Amino acid sequence: MLRNFTLYVEKDYQTMSQKAAEIFAAAVNLAPTGAYGFATGSTPIGMYEALIKMHKCNKVNLSAITAFNLDEYYPISASDPQSYQYYMRKNLFDAVNLPPANTHIPSGEAKNPLAECIAYDEKIAAAGGINTQILGIGNNGHIGFNEPDKGLMATTCYIPLAEATIDANARFFASAKDIPRHALTMGMHSIMMARQIILLASGEGKADILNKALRGPITTNVPASLLQLHHDVIIVADQPAASLLN
Numbered sequence: 660m661l662r663n664f665t666l667y668v669e670k671d672y673q674t675m676s677q678k679a680a681e682i683f684a685a686a687v688n689l690a691p692t693g694a695y696g697f698a699t700g701s702t703p704i705g706m707y708e709a710l711i712k713m714h715k716c717n718k719v720n721l722s723a724i725t726a727f728n729l730d731e732y733y734p735i736s737a738s739d740p741q742s743y744q745y746y747m748r749k750n751l752f753d754a755v756n757l758p759p760a761n762t763h764i765p766s767g768e769a770k771n772p773l774a775e776c777i778a779y780d781e782k783i784a785a786a787g788g789i790n791t792q793i794l795g796i797g798n799n800g801h802i803g804f805n806e807p808d809k810g811l812m813a814t815t816c817y818i819p820l821a822e823a824t825i826d827a828n829a830r831f832f833a834s835a836k837d838i839p840r841h842a843l844t845m846g847m848h849s850i851m852m853a854r855q856i857i858l859l860a861s862g863e864g865k866a867d868i869l870n871k872a873l874r875g876p877i878t879t880n881v882p883a884s885l886l887q888l889h890h891d892v893i894i895v896a897d898q899p900a901a902s903l904l905n
């Protein structure tokens with residue numbers, strides 16, 4: 660049984676990305692100066708492209724939001740092309756005139772990662788909490804970098820990456836020794852406090868984990884399954900990713 664999710668199954672990646680962008684833009688149009696949560700990875704890139712197009716023809720104004728990203732590798736320099744700082748500037752922020760002061764990503768350069776995590780949650784709270792949080796889902800069911808484990812962290816935290824995540828990210832790095840093994844990530848409470856969540860899933864490689872997350876038992880072994888406890892989750896999937904849900 661699908662719990663209280665709103666599920667959109669779109670034909671392919673492009674239509675899925677467009678649908679997600681329209682849902683997100685509608686939320687921003689209601690609260691153009693609110694705080695919004697962003698995700699990285701390959702899945703949201705099409706949605707960000709669609710948002711940039713909508714921004715350019717005045718269907719949405721993204722230049723006054725406050726942005727909070729889910730996670731960042733640690734350690735990593737903000738200028739490293741593999742950093743999520745770099746990813747967000749290139750794939751969205753620069754194209755929508757969002758001033759750097761409005762954008763927040765846990766710093767992969769922080770001297771004290773624990774202090775960085777505490778400060779990050781304080782910034783989210785000071786911004787009034789996140790209106791709409793965009794999420795991808797890892798092949799292992801992670802959201803942000805909350806990896807399957809016996810327990811999950813509530814608040815933003817410094818964590819080791821799962822081997823499955825390191826393997827999945829290897830494609831972005833020149834050599835294995837360059838792949839970061841730790842990250843700073845918003846924790847489960849930080850994510851679940853968002854008023855609305857949009858979960859994106861694309862490709863048949865995500866079909867099994869999406870099915871487990873949405874219909875399986877709620878378990879820390881599939882962190883995305885905790886979304887079953889959230890009151891307003893919108894799933895936007897393409898047909899291959901949703902193929903086991905019917």
Ligand code: PGA
Pocket residue numbers: 699700701702703794795796797798801802803
């Ligand atoms: P992907 O990553 O979009 O590159 O598949 C998703 C995730 O790890 O959250």
